[in-house]
Amino acid sequence: MAAERTPRSLIVSFYGAFGRGGDPDGGPGGPAGSGPVPVAGLIRLLGAVGVDAPAVRSAVSRLKRRGLLVPVRHGGEAAYALSPSARTLLDDGDRRIYRREAPAGPGDWLLAVFSVPESERRKRHLLRSRLARLGFGQAAPGVWIAxxxxxxxxxxxxxxxxxxxxxxxxxxxxxxxxxxxxAVARWWDLPATAKLHEAFLDAQEPVLRRWSARTAAGSPAKAYRDYLLALDAWRHLPYADPGLPPEVLPPDWPGGRAAEVFAALHDRLRGAAEDFVNTALTHRDEAAR
Known part of the structure; x- marks a missing residue:
């Protein structure tokens, strides 16, 4: 089942792409940006992808309660920055989300074998859910594979x-x-994962075709909108499909094409999207026109 596009998800995607500051080259594949984001700027920038101000404020409040965003003052304005734990989570995700190398061959697997006492069943549930989120399949009770x-x-x-x-x-x-x-078809729900890839392709291949057909640079605002929506749709897929070897997948597996489409959109739109964000945050009046 595809991850629902929500204001909270879009804000996480926004901060992952543009709200970390640091290396202007974007690390392993993309993230750079401005660091703390003023509330007013966040509302404008999320408005550009269809999220209204009350929804932004509500989602920010939830992310603050979860310890992912922290309130700060930035340039004299109320702003939110990533917490250290949120930054770690996003840093961990970079290699997978922006991965360009081909999946490894079918001869090297990781097994996670666990045993949690009944008295700590909460940790058992957390462990299972975390392994599933990392893309593991369940080979047997207490035995997970990736x-x-x-x-x-x-x-x-x-x-x-x-x-x-x-x-x-x-x-x-x-x-x-x-x-x-x-065996892989038992360990992972491949039909469901294929549908996720196909849904991404149905939404994003037309976007890539439109940008590829342009003879001149498009609007930075449109580049930003298309990039953030593509990133928000894509970033969940490398966890549902953790890079399974092609040799063990059904013929015509759509995952490779989905990865190619996201990579092409990233290459085409990322720079213009970041320019738009920087302009929106530094020249508010110009960006609002």
């Missing part, structure tokens, strides 16, 4: 959530009696 390239992110996440003492991680090959593609 492509080995997610090992570093998994270790980091389990340590950060203080779940590492309950888990053992192993790397190896699949040598069961069932062919690996058949």
């Amino acid at each position: 492509p080995a390239h997610v090992a570093e992110e998994t270790r980091h996440t389990l340590r950060r959530l203080e779940l590492a003492p309950y888990v053992d991680l192993f790397r190896g090959v699949h040598e069961g009696f069932t062919p690996t593609p058949e």
Whole structure:
């Protein structure tokens, strides 16, 4: 099931792309930006993608309660910045969201084997949900599997959530009696994941075609809008599909094409989108016209 586009999700996508500051080159694939964002500027910039001011304020309040945004003063204005924990979460996601390398071959898997005492069942639920969010499939009760390239992110996440003492991680090959593609089809809901990719392509391929057909640069405002909506739609997919090897996937798997479309939109729109954000935050009157 596709992630619903909500004001809260769009704000997280906005901060991930434009609200971290730091390296102007955007790290491993994209994020740079201005750091703390004035409330008035955030309302204007979310308004450009169809979110009204009350919805922005309500979503910001929820993100503040969850500890993801913190209130600050910036340039004499009320503003919100990412909390350290939120910055860590976004940094962790960069490698996956902006990944360009091809998935590894089918011979290297990561196993997470865990046991949580009944007295700590809350941590058991948290562990299962976190492994699922990292893209693991369930091979058996207490045994979860993922492509080995997610090992570093998994270790980091389990340590950060203080779940590492309950888990053992192993790397190896699949040598069961069932062919690996058949086993993968049990471990992951491939039809549901394919539908997510197809929904992304249905929405974003026309956008890419429109921009590819342009003989001149388009409006920075349109570039910003199209980029933020594409990023918000895309950023959940590399977790639903953690880069499974092509050899174990059904023919005509749409994941590779979806990744290509997002990468092309990122390359085409990111720079103009960031220019628009910087102008909107530094020249408010001009951006409002």
